[in-house]
Amino acid sequence: MTRSLSIEIPADPSYLRLVRMLVAAFAAELGGMDEDRAAVVRLAASETCTAALAAVLDQHRTGTVAVEAALDGHGVLVEVRTACEESAAPWDLTVVRALADDVHVRTEGGERVATLHVASPGRTGAPAPGAR
Amino acid sequence: MAGAGCGEETTVDLDVRSVDDIRIITVTGEIDATTAPRLEAALGSTERGGRIVLDLSGLELLDSTGLGVLIRAGRRLREAGGWLRLAAPPRLVLRVLDITSLSSELPTHPDVDAATAAP
Numbered sequence: 001m002t003r004s005l006s007i008e009i010p011a012d013p014s015y016l017r018l019v020r021m022l023v024a025a026f027a028a029e030l031g032g033m034d035e036d037r038a039a040v041v042r043l044a045a046s047e048t049c050t051a052a053l054a055a056v057l058d059q060h061r062t063g064t065v066a067v068e069a070a071l072d073g074h075g076v077l078v079e080v081r082t083a084c085e086e087s088a089a090p091w092d093l094t095v096v097r098a099l100a101d102d103v104h105v106r107t108e109g110g111e112r113v114a115t116l117h118v119a120s121p122g123r124t125g126a127p128a129p130g131a132r
Numbered sequence: 133m134a135g136a137g138c139g140e141e142t143t144v145d146l147d148v149r150s151v152d153d154i155r156i157i158t159v160t161g162e163i164d165a166t167t168a169p170r171l172e173a174a175l176g177s178t179e180r181g182g183r184i185v186l187d188l189s190g191l192e193l194l195d196s197t198g199l200g201v202l203i204r205a206g207r208r209l210r211e212a213g214g215w216l217r218l219a220a221p222p223r224l225v226l227r228v229l230d231i232t233s234l235s236s237e238l239p240t241h242p243d244v245d246a247a248t249a250a251p
Contacts, residue, residue, distance in 0.1 A: 013164070013165045013166045014140075014141045014142070014166055016164050016165065016166065017140045017141060017142040017162065017164070017166075018140040020162075020193070021140065036223065036224070039224050040224065043193060043224060043228075046164060046193065046195055047195055047196060050164065050165050050195060050196070050197065053165075054165075094196065094232065095195070095196045095199075095228055095232065098228070098231040098232060099227075099228070099231070
């Protein structure tokens with residue numbers, strides 16, 4: 001059984017809904033999340049993708065945004081990555097940071113990567129470092 | 133931001149009606165970067181100092197782009213003596229308003245009747 005999800009979309013906001021649909025279905029059906037928690041994953045993933053898309057478009061570039069979702073034993077991990085100059089403005093993840101249990105942003109190999117974690121019911125807390 | 137389309141575009145329906153001199157806008161669907169401009173246009177078409185109830189009982193998603201639209205509209209209306217009230221917001225919207233400390237900027241009510249009747 002597939003326990004992870006991988007999508008790559010063009011830097012085009014019209015794909016946001018597709019990302020939301022797929023990530024929410026992953027959280028509910030494979031992550032066993034109830035409607036409320038799946039809605040949190042859906043909104044947090046959408047917000048992060050919106051920030052990534054805005055960064056690409058602000059740099060007047062075309063490109064893609066990669067979205068991965070995976071189960072880690074504590075909940076659902078969502079990773080959003082796109083090519084991004086290191087000097088680019090920080091992504092506005094205010095709502096994501098408030099909703100998700102754990103959010104990290106890093107830059108590696110010319111890409112900016114945001115990782116967020118939403119715990120499943122009864123499994124509180126962020127994943128152990130390196131758990132994936 | 134506007135896209136060329138992927139077959140799963142975000143959709144929103146905005147139904148506008150008036151009761152007495154209060155404009156009631158019923159939002160059905162999702163508000164994100166692609167649909168927020170439509171909501172902004174609907175809110176912006178109200179006269180200065182107007183009174184608006186946004187019926188969110190059919191709202192499926194409100195992201196920070198949409199939240200920004202509501203905040204700007206609420207401030208604009210309030211500065212001119214009017215108001216913007218949210219009716220029947222979903223739990224997640226209430227949570228976002230609470231954690232972003234925006235509850236006082238955007239008053240919420242259980243339904244449209246309560247929003248229109250509030251002092």
